[in-house]
Amino acid sequence: MDSARATKGERDLPEAEKRRPTGLGTVTAIFLLSLPLLILLFLFGDRAVVSIAGNSLVWQRAGVQSSGNTSSSPVNAHHDLLLGGLLSPDFDAATCLSRYEASKRWKTPSPFLVSPYLVQKLRQYESNHRRCGLGTANYREAMAQLTSGRNGDRAECRYVGLFCEPFPGTSWILPPDFPYKDGFWVGSSDSYLHMLENNVVRYDDSGGGGDANALPPYVYFHLEQIQLRLQNHTFCEEDHRVLDRFNWMVLRSDSYFAVALFLMPMYRAQLDLMFPAKASVFHHLGRYLLRPGNRAWGIVERFYDGYLAGADERLGIQVRLAPFLPLTFEVMYEQITRCTREHGLLPQVTDTSEPGARPSNGTAAKVKAVLVVSLKPEYYDKLHSVYYTNATATGEVVTVYQPSHDQDQHSEARAHNERALAEIFLLSYCDRLVTTGFSTFGYVAHSLAGLRPWLLMLPDRTTQRAAVACVRPASVEPCLHSPPSLVCRAEQDLDLVVHLPFMRHCEDVDSGGGLKLFD
Template identity: 40%
Template sequence: VSLPNENAPTHADKLLGGLLVEGFDQESCRSRYQSAMYRRNAGRQPSQHLVSKLRSHEALQRRCGPGTAAYTNALEQLKSGKSVVSPECRYLVSISYRGLGNRIIAAASAFLYAVLTDRVFLVDPSNGMDELFCEPFPNTTWLLPPGFPLVSYQGFYLSTPERYGKMREDGVLRTGEINGSAAGDLPAFAYIHLDHNQTDADKLFFCDDDQRLMSSIQWLVMRTDGYIAPGLFLVRAFQSELDALFPERDAVFHHLGRYLFHPTNRVWGLITRYYDAHLARARRVVSIQVRVFPWQADSPELLEQIKTCTQSQKLLPAVLGEEDDGPPAAAPGGAAKPTAVLITSLKAWYYDKIKGAYWERATANGEVVVVDQPSHEEAQRYHVKSHERKAWAEVYLLSTADTLVTTAESTFGYVAQGLGGMRPWVLRMGMINTTVSWPCSRDVSMEPCYHVAPVYDCRRREDAGKIVPHVRHCEDWPTGLKLV
């Protein structure tokens, strides 16, 4: 067991204000009850309504989830191809694909949809979802078990005949028709396609009439790699419940992420060993996420942007000229507590340069700065377990800091800011290598941006970023939507 962090809040509450339940086996998932000891920022308190809704949702998962008679019945119904008029339990299967950050924000927001619609949430276990995260629900499982009758569900895409948008376009499904008796004519499942190439008909998902229609379909299989939560806040039928669940609209992912995603012991080992070795004794920790692509050349402009951002915003001390020895050490003999800088990146070049700058030059205020980076994987590797574990450990480590600097547009950074409860300073260069005149700006909220969000309201009259005050366009992705 790792030593508690002496800088951690003394009121460290292992259940995070009731977000988590007591009673899980501690050894099988150490991170679950230890996370509060590693986060410098205590984070927000969940509403009482959210806490009780999660408890009742857990009960639903136990009553209807894998291994129950209700689940067996629902599978039979799925095989039959027809929906029942009032099924005992309804289900949402969430497909897992693309990078880790994408998978996490997608699963969190799909879970929110399941909670709002009283559906059992089952996550596709592929792409490491079974290996990276502990079970979030007590005495049941969130993993879709093997033997699911829709054998090719992971390959569902635009041409899948049961795609909801396609069935609406073809008139197979019509809104306003299903009152009671017609429900038996509905298909047993629909495939919700919310990938980047979704059609206008797929986007009807965010409309009230379509949500009413969908509520009569027992099984939904959803594909999204994005954070659909801002879109859910536009559905009128969900609004009063969302208001009660999240009186602080900027903390939706913060709570859902902390509730759902607990690193498994292997990953927790990576996190705690790094933390104890590099961060635990620091006076403060500044995390910097440098998202670059494997094929991009090392960029002196981006390096300059990181330096200007961190120094002009006073996140890190300025370095003096080569000839300037700086002020004498305030605590000679190694007694000074350093400021630790945690960098994550696929490349080592930025880390090497920043580390060098703080070794070769004195800081203006005498502050001791230690810079480190856990890994530099060079390439993005899919389906490689050790690579995925490092990525998850690094996202988590970023989230333990006092201060966070992220790269615009990156879901990897979004997860870190949300879990850590921090409004980051966003490096404007972003993943699309454009040069901009200002180095970074403070994000308006800690929420992830929903990149391929609906553009208009359901009647196609109003800009979706202007319908309700707490759903706005994102600064780093202007067509996207974000909770503020």
């Protein structure tokens, strides 16, 4: 995300800005990939990171300098600048305004305590990155090794592809002269599976498996969902021991695979120390790692302060139609209103000829702001019309807002994705959330907030109606829609939920599928 300083604009956004398009795909894909990979780096040891975003490697210059200020005086009772120790105090705040400002708008503190061990691992990794990041002698040595076509034994620093700029005093974004930027796909010759199938790497201690110098200069690790199931040989312990011998790794994924790391006994002890509350993984690492740049943060600030801040209560409604299950507006709107009615999330309205109830003590009516986030404008239009035209039976004043909309997704457009990122954070600042099941966009928003949302269930394909409008999930963690194939283990056909107390099937995946972390 852009790190340029954003100028302060008017509090009220112009109408054209309020209704501009938003993108969902690229931003959430980066979010879901970034967090589990950071965990993987903790577990692999001294491995620094450079950036891969979406389907291409990218370079972006972002200057960061140390402020030397280690104080953290909260602005209000809930404004913990360093998020319980997750964030380093060693940034110049102006380079990324959201880093220390975002917590002002979360209404309540985090529901999860931060593990001291997790904080220790974060500071340790930041130190590793300062030793190995761009411009260091270690990085220049590693680049010379990479371009020579050899892996290099006993290297001090090792590297893997990712996206973001979270570490003080260094960068993890690829420079423009990085030699390998194209041609990565599931069947490419430098993929780990291809190497394994062609005996380039082996599990034993001979050949490529034993001598690090005999390995190729880098390995490509492909973790995209294939027919809604992650590949074989990606979450087996013997494979991770081989992968750990490479100094450079390029990874592509569209899945939140942190759940799968908890299936591996070799990592369990450290993960337990970092995350004693299993449902806190995305919540803590998301707040640590995923920081809107100043352009995107400017959208958040202006919209929140201009439309949402003054409300007594904020309800976020996120609507995402799954491509594999197209639904009409009428069907989806009925399900949304059924959910909000059954759970008391929105007040009922009176007939237009009847006045609403009034507070008996002479106080002002309670104001509830509804934030609608959708590619489509119809949901906002309908809800706005209902509460503009009719009084509520409770006397509440309901205001409805939609920051942007577009009929289609345009994840190739940077401004489009910045608005999507802003809307994820705006949703996370709501007090209660209604999100669409199976939507990664919704997962990120409610996980950042630490809120269990009301999940809109996928309707029956035949009747086009959900028997239950919405349910509250067991935890705030995102769902891994396609559990990994565990061909390396005898228990591959067992139901992991039965054997692991911290696993649950996802509420929004058909036939009890998917996996999520749970306490």
